[in-house]
Amino acid sequence: MANWQLIEEVRTRNPLVHTITNIVVANDSANGLLAIGASPIMAAAVEEMAELGGMADAVVINIGTLNADLVASMLAVGKAANAAGKPVVLDPVGIGATVFRRETVQRLLAEIQFAVIRGNLGELASIAGVDWQARGVDAGSGDGSQAAEIALKVARDYKTIVAISGAVDVISDGKQVITVENGDQLLPQITGSGCLLSCVIGAFVGVTDDYLEAVVVASASYVIASEYAVKTLKRRLPGSFRVALIDELASWQTHNQEKFACIKGVVPR
Template sequence: MDNQRAADILANVRSSNPLIHNITNLVVTNFTANGLLALGASPVMAYAKEEVADMARIAGALALNMGTLDEQVVQSMRIAGTSAAAHGVPIVFDPVGAGATPYRTETARSLVQELPVTVIRGNAAEIANVVGEDWSIKGVDAAVGSNQDVASLARKAAQALGCVTAITGKDDYVSDGKVTYRISNGTPLLTKVTGTGCLLSSVIAAFLAVEKDAVAAAVSALAYYGVAAENAVEVAGDDHPGSFQIEFLNHLHRTGGEAVRQQASIHRVE
């Protein structure tokens, strides 16, 4: 996995304009839709249990995000996920806040057990709590240990869950339980704008829609996303989160293969 392949997968997303079915949270719906449009994907937000099976069936990928959690949303996720699985549609699951309350933790664990998730994406505390590790969490924010701890967690979680794990933070890690990559792009301002992690999960879904190798898709999505953020902060400044949000959308649109080839920091972790 290298920068050239990441650039090629990005190009495939833009040439394919995949339909991404999002069942996401109320806080981030607009930002997620705009971010996917800026990337070059086609977002749809469909939640009603009466239509989610049909929508998931025709989508390029399904993104499930449990940020604002209730039983109706969970029911729709199960229906959509079952339909996606039956039709070979990849699933990205974002276990927002897992570990914060027993309800969230139990819901996240039940969904990854019931559905054939392709990629799970979260911060270290969320992923740790899904697999039964004791990592502290405050709301949806993680308190993490060393980078090597996160790499080991990504590998262990992938093995336990049987899917590719993407853990995001200061450095991002992607693992299938055998091969692990570190992606070192991005900016701290991503933590100052709500929804950037949730959008990232949907961006991974867009890359999965055109790339069957889930590790390559996730690594490429993370690299592209981090490069776009780095370029956005150069324009907005590192102390202007409001301006950064706008410039980030601009640079999700403007960042192309050449920028990914030159700026992506992708390293295999032995």
């Protein structure tokens, strides 16, 4: 079910991942990509987007700190990547918080074909049109049992792979549902852990045409790294964990994934 050799493929091929992200997480996102063997570009000027969209192996669009100029750049780079046949990942951070965010994501989805959409359950529920109570960028509250249905719906509606991050990660291509049950409880205690996962997914889809497998391996490897990170801590504190997580991403080994991964069987729909 999982091709762990993709970990080495990322290291060997050093995929160029162009990320338009938010100011809160840019540094950790860049360092996380470097740790796994990818090469980050964090440009935002609209004048560069057509060139970078064709040059990068993958593009990641994160709406965390939106403004009108960034929206123009997102649209330009996404369309350029589509034209060049390069995968684009969407992270709809806090989509439910404001009208501007919702309208921006609707436009992005209408004008760009995304290879992957990754977010928390509240964010994906908003895209699916499911009633959900969220505040800011938090996952919010709703019926968590709907995660599989929401993942399937969004994947089918937008012909994409959906990854819903949470205590259990839910991944779907619109036909099947896969869950990953690894991960430490400190992950949501550091800002941008989900944003970094979106970047990691970008690196993995940048080295293979099998986007579903890429998302499963990237997600499982990432949360397994969080478990290893905690093992190195003298005290379970978020600041120390943040540093340890980057170190563990740089220390990925294939046999570690095989030992710890808890990927549930494919659920056909």
